[in-house]
Amino acid sequence: MPSRRQFLGAASGVLFCSCGLLDAADAQAQSQGQGQRRRGFEAVAVNGKSVKTIDVHAHCAFEATLPLLNNDRSVLLNNVRGAEEVFISLEQRFAAMDAQRVDMEVLSVNPFWYRRDRDNAAQIVKVQNEKMAELCAAHPDRFAGFASLTLQDPQLAVQELTTAMQRQGLKGAAIGGNVGDWEFSDPRFHPVWQKAEELGAVLFIHPQGVPQLAQRFRGNGWLANAIGNPLDTTIALSQLIFxxxxxxxxxxxxxxxxxxxxxxxYADRSDHACTVAPANCDPNVQLKKKPTEYLRQIWFDSLIFTPSAIRHLQQQVGASQIVLGSDYPYPWALKPVDHIMASDSLNDEQKLDVLGSTAAKVLRLEG
Structure with missing residues (x-):
């Protein structure tokens, strides 16, 4: 694996960056010009105290994977606004981040390979992790990255996570809500979670929907996403807890x-389920805490749209467990920093934590 200096100092060849190929001279010019582009950037400060804002929920894709997908771009692009921007143009992405007052994005690729052939998936993951590492090493002040994992083969996923954390400088892995018919609570995944715990890797659960409910999601409102994605996360977390x-x-x-x-x-309902219907609960699983108490050891992004929603999340899990997230380039929340600044339930120190300090600590980001 080339060093960061080799990435940044290459005098010839090409730098692979989601959107395609930048020659080394252009990559170096963009890196050097970054400070100039940011002269109009409005740095974020709370009561006079500045903070490096870190968006933990931002997406990208890599054109280098297309030959492994029969050059079918539709595999990587949803028919939604902003989709084309997952192929990162540095100039465009930096400008968008500056407009959002986001200093750093933690990039992830939405898992699309779990139902693909294992060997094909492994090739896709290898390319994605290499390109993610290159991109983040070339622009360490603007990007950090989550690895991809071939979770249909947990033993391979352990190897990929080890390489990502120890050799590629990535900060953890982006995973879905399950893999096929397997919940992440299935013992087959225990080696992955054990390795993640050992390495201090952050596992970013990004839902892929609940296709089993496709018929009920039909009609107006894009319910497969509006309801299906949050539901997928809800099930994944509940399985891990229960x-x-x-x-x-x-x-x-x-x-x-x-x-x-x-x-x-609606977490409090979880505390009562086994009391009301013990026959529907496994007596062999004796939790060490109330189900709601586990939420205080999970981190949650802030992509819930309103200050009142932040207030409720804060009351349920604690401000220390909330971090900034936008879902960029998809236009769910184009002013994620403003959303936090407007949340009166957060005091000044808590706002600094949500905007970046907590993510920097959890992800072990330098600077």
Whole structure:
């Protein structure tokens, strides 16, 4: 694996960056010109105290994977606004980040390979992790990255995560809500979670929807996403809690997209289910805490749209568990910093934490 200096100092060849190929001279010019482009950037400060803003939920894709997808771009592009921008143009992405007052994005690729042939998926993941590492090494002040994992083969995923953390400088892995018919609480995934715990890797759970409900999601409103994505996260987190996975791996760092789905909004119901219907609960699984208490060891992004939603999430999980997230380039929240600044339930120190300090600590980001 080339060093960061080799990435930044290459005098010839090409730098692969999502959107395609930049020659080394152009890459170097863009890197050097970055400070100039940011002269109009409005740095974020709370009561006079500045903070490096870190968006933990931002997406990208890599054109280098297209030959492994029969050059079918539709695999990587959803028919939604902003989709083309997952192929990063540095100039465009930096300008967008500056407009959002985001200093750094933690990039991830939405998992699309879980149902693909294992060997093909492994090739896709290898390319994506290499390109993600190159991009982040070339622009360490603007990008950090989550690895991809071939989770249909957990033993391979362990190897990929080890390489990502120890050799490629990535900060963890972006995972879906399940893999096919396997919930992440299934013991087959225990080696992955054990390795993640050992390495201090953050696992970013980004939902892929609930295709089993496709018929009920038909009609107006894009319910497959509006309801299906938060529901997928809700199920994933609930399985990890109720099956005892978080007891088995108490040091596991989990970051949940979209404010954790619906779980934090109705979490207290989880505390009563086994009391009301013990026959529907496994007596062999004896949790060490109340289900709601596990939420305070999970981190949640702030992509829940309103200050009142932030207030409720804060009351349920604590301000220390909330981090900035936008879902860029998809236009769910184009002013994520303003959203936090407008949240009166957060005091000044808590706003600094949500905007970047907590993410920097959890992800072990330099500077």
């Amino acid at each position: 099956q005892g996975t978080l007891d088995r791996f108490p040091g596991l760092k989990i970051l949940a997209a979209h404010g954790g789905g619906f779980l934090p909004s």
